[in-house]
Amino acid sequence: MRAAGFRVTPARRAIAAALLGVGRPLSPAEVLALARRERPGLGRATVYRTLALLVQLGLVVPRPAPGGIRYSLVSKGMHRLVCRSCGVELLLTECPAGSLAGELARRYGFQVDGHLLEFYGLCPDCQRS
Amino acid sequence: MRAAGFRVTPARRAIAAALLGVGRPLSPAEVLALARRERPGLGRATVYRTLALLVQLGLVVPRPAPGGIRYSLVSKGMHRLVCRSCGVELLLTECPAGSLAGELARRYGFQVDGHLLEFYGLCPDCQRS
DNA sequence: ATAGATGCAAAAGATTTGCATATCC
DNA sequence: GGATATGCAAATCTTTTGCATCTAT
Secondary structure (H helix, E strand, C coil), X not given: CCCCCCCCCXXXXXXXXXXXXXXXXXXXXXXXXXXXXXXXXXXXXXXXXXXXXXXXXXXXEEEEECCEEEEEECCXXXXXXXXXXXXXXXXXXXXXXXHHHHHHHHHHCCEEEEXXXXXXXXXXXXXXX | CCCXXXXXXXXXXXXXXXXXXXXXXXXXXXXXHHHHHHCCCCCHHXXXXXXXXXXXXXXXXXXXXXXXXXXXXXXXXXXXXXXXXXXXXXXXCCCCCHHHHHHHHHHHCCEEEEEEEEEEEECHHHHHC
């Protein structure tokens, strides 16, 4: 963060802490609510600006979810099994994709620093209805 | 579609055709504009309702993109290399994930019918700035 | 014939922007 | 000290909802 030439401020700390503390993807509204516990005066706009910055820096990934985009730290739970009907998620540990990253970097000149692997389908409950 | 007990209507055809015609993820506004070429009176609300239905049915996936959620047909380009700064995308052909799908179905009782694999990073141009 | 789908307009939400003030380095 | 970041409020955009009408099956 500082390495990239951006300032480390209390607002940014609070927002990062909110994402760190909870192990699941959060909507901007949830991030605001959580971060305000630590920093009561925090403004909505700052949350949006900071989330965009964290995405830019590759520290956070936006994910579509029923009800809008949610954000989660890159390191946590990037491999999921998601029910497209009710939205339940299972976190997976397997990752057959990591090995491809280096190969892609070499081939396309990208600096690859994360990936997302999601399987979609219907959970047992939703298969019934 | 019909198999799942839903009606096949001109509005739905036009929306599906829009997604089929263009090979990239579209925002709801883009879907509306394209589908209106075929069906001028099409309403915005119908686009949202139909996109949600197509996601439910597993025919379309929502993806986060700079500027909001975009939708694309499941069959097309589910494996991508995305620049988190400018948003350029490369489609990939490799897929080390397919083999896991069956295993997950067995283990968790999910009916797995699609997956999304994305690598994030910086494209050569954005690495410079 | 009738449950389901549509289009419209309005309501509700979400995100962005402009700007004066406060703050990190 | 000076560029950066912040918080607020308003402006803008996106998405959802209620309802009367229409249409696939």
